[in-house]
Amino acid sequence: xxxxxxxxxxxxxxxxxxxxxxxxxxxxxxxxxxxxxxxxxxxxxxxxxxxxxxxxxxxxxxxxxxxxxxxxxxxxxxxxxxxxxxxxxxxxxxxxxxxxxxxxxxxxxxxxxxxxxxxxxxxxxxxxxxxxxxxxxxxxxxxxxxxxxxxxxxxxxxxxxxxxxxxxxxxxxxxxxxxxxxxxxxxxxxxxxxxxxxxxxxxxxxxxxxxxxxxxxxxxxxxxxxxxxxxxxxxxxxxxxxxxxxxxxxxxxxxxxxxxxxxxxxxxxxxxxxxxxxxxxxxxxxxxxxxxxxxxxxxxxxxxxxxxxxxxxxxxxxxxxxxxxxxxxxxxxxxxxxxxxxxxxxxxxxxxxxxx
Numbered sequence: 001x002x003x004x005x006x007x008x009x010x011x012x013x014x015x016x017x018x019x020x021x022x023x024x025x026x027x028x029x030x031x032x033x034x035x036x037x038x039x040x041x042x043x044x045x046x047x048x049x050x051x052x053x054x055x056x057x058x059x060x061x062x063x064x065x066x067x068x069x070x071x072x073x074x075x076x077x078x079x080x081x082x083x084x085x086x087x088x089x090x091x092x093x094x095x096x097x098x099x100x101x102x103x104x105x106x107x108x109x110x111x112x113x114x115x116x117x118x119x120x121x122x123x124x125x126x127x128x129x130x131x132x133x134x135x136x137x138x139x140x141x142x143x144x145x146x147x148x149x150x151x152x153x154x155x156x157x158x159x160x161x162x163x164x165x166x167x168x169x170x171x172x173x174x175x176x177x178x179x180x181x182x183x184x185x186x187x188x189x190x191x192x193x194x195x196x197x198x199x200x201x202x203x204x205x206x207x208x209x210x211x212x213x214x215x216x217x218x219x220x221x222x223x224x225x226x227x228x229x230x231x232x233x234x235x236x237x238x239x240x241x242x243x244x245x246x247x248x249x250x251x252x253x254x255x256x257x258x259x260x261x262x263x264x265x266x267x268x269x270x271x272x273x274x275x276x277x278x279x280x281x282x283x284x285x286x287x288x289x290x291x292x293x294x295x296x297x298x299x300x301x302x303x304x305x306x307x308x309x310x311x312x313x314x315x316x317x318x319x320x321x322x323x324x325x326x327x328x329x330x331x332x333x334x335x336x337x338x339x340x341x342x343x344x345x346x347x348x349x350x351x352x353x354x355x356x
Contacts, residue, residue, distance in 0.1 A: 004031060004136060011143045015154060020147045021051040024119060024140055029053050031140075032133045034121035035101060039144075040071040041117040047071045050117075055124065056101055068093055070107055075115035080108040080138065084128040104128070108137045111145040119144070172220050172264075175257075189306060194218030195355055196302035196343075201295075203342040214295050217270035221299050224254030224271070248283050251275050266295075274299040277334045297336045301327065304335075305343060309354065320347060 007027045014020050021039040028037035036054030040047050045066050049059040066072030073091050074081050084104050086092045100122075106129035107120035119141045121133075129137075197218040201211040225233060228250060232243055239247065251272050258268035273287060273296035280288030282300075292300075308323035324347060331340040346352035 004139060007031070008139065008143045011140075011147045014147050015151060017148060017151055020144055020151070024144050025051045025053040027140060028119060028121050028137065031136045032106075032121050032129075034106075034133075035124045036122035038071075038120045038122075039117070040120065042066075042075055042115060047075070047118070054101075054122065058100055058102070058122070059096070064093075064096075069096070070105065071118040071120060074107050074109045074118050078109055078112050078115060080106065080134055082106045082129045082134065085126055106134060106137060108134065108141045110141045110148070112142075116145065116148065169216065169219075172216060172267075175220060175223055175226075189310065190219055190222055192306045192310070192354055193221060193299065193302045196306055197299050199346060199352060200298050200302060200339060200342045203346050204298075204338065210295070213266055214270070214298055217267045217274070217295060217299050218302060220254065220258070220267065221271050221274050221303060222250060222254070223257055224250030224252065226257075227253050248275070252284050269293060270296045270299055272296075274303060276300065278336050279333050281334065294336075298339055301335050301339045301343060306354065324348070 007023060011020060011023055014023065025037045025039050028034065036056075036058055037052060038049055038054075038058060038060075039051040041050045042048070043063065046063045047066060047069050049062045049064075049071075052058045052060045064072070066076060070081055070083070070091055081091065083089045083092065083106070086097055086102060086105065087094065101124040102122045103125055104123040104127040105120055107118050109115040110117040110119060119137055121129075121137065194215045195218070198211050198215040201214045206214070225247075228247060232239065232247060235243070251274060255268045255272035258264040258271060270293055272284070273292050276282035276285065276287040276292045276296065277300070278289060278292070278297070280286050305323045305327065308318045308326060309320055311317045324344060327335055327340045327343055331337050
């Protein structure tokens with residue numbers, strides 16, 4: 001009983017169908033003392049023998065019509081089958097069994113009311129499965145059914161979450177386009193910053209989820225500029241102190257736009273900090289070193305790099321070499337050394353070029 005309880009707990013915590021089948025096929029033999037076990041899945045009108053654990057091969061990978069195998073019978077009749085002598089039971093396709101060690105078997109449906117599969121155990125000698133063995137099989141089948149349902153629900157939730165995520169990403173792109181339409185001279189800047197940021201994050205060995213977060217932040221890092229007059233964004237001359245002070249409000253403005261949407265909160269924090277600098281000389285709060293989110297530091301470096309290699313209203317593009325020189329000159333001063341090294345490695349050693 002203790003062993004069965006442990007298996008039930010293990011199945012309840014499983015989030016993968018392969019693991020469910022592995023646990024069940026091994027546990028069936030262990031708990032019933034049988035010589036073989038199969039895990040069968042229903043595929044429309046066929047029984048798919050998905051997994052097995054036996055003293056010699058049975059039918060793993062095979063598909064049989066529901067009406068021609070005992071697993072199909074237990075699913076169609078929604079009840080267990082206990083067969084002491086397979087050669088004396090008309091439900092058994094003898095030709096299929098002759099090649100195996102099987103003399104006796106017991107099989108139960110997975111999800112009795114609407115079967116989605118079956119679990120079978122087999123003996124190499126004539127054996128009449130006891131009520132206790134049938135109960136063990138049914139407990140395993142019922143628990144497997146719950147685990148499979150949970151996996152299905154989680155998969156559906158994951159799909160819905162991804163669809164929502166894609167919709168949110170679409171919203172972010174739409175907002176980014178609004179910002180860039182205000183300043184056609186720098187059209188594509190946010191997208192390029194996003195791609196550079198992601199490439200740098202990948203170079204630093206960050207996880208895919210973290211890289212994606214950095215990409216999202218790059219896409220909308222200048223969203224706060226939506227409230228800044230277009231003539232300032234495209235001014236061909238140096239900004240006055242007052243004008244520059246107004247432009248410097250865009251990280252906080254961007255944060256306020258994004259912060260109240262839970263999905264965008266991590267992005268909002270990065271947007272808020274992307275103009276902070278390693279030595280504390282940035283804005284809006286003068287944060288430094290580890291007070292700045294690493295993701296914000298990556299976007300900040302990518303922003304500087306992309307700005308220098310692109311045309312601006314007040315100057316032509318400075319080129320890749322000048323951008324690298326700027327990062328190296330201020331490595332450990334304005335910019336995190338690890339991030340600078342990642343950019344240099346990408347450009348110098350791996351030939352990285354910013355996508356158009």
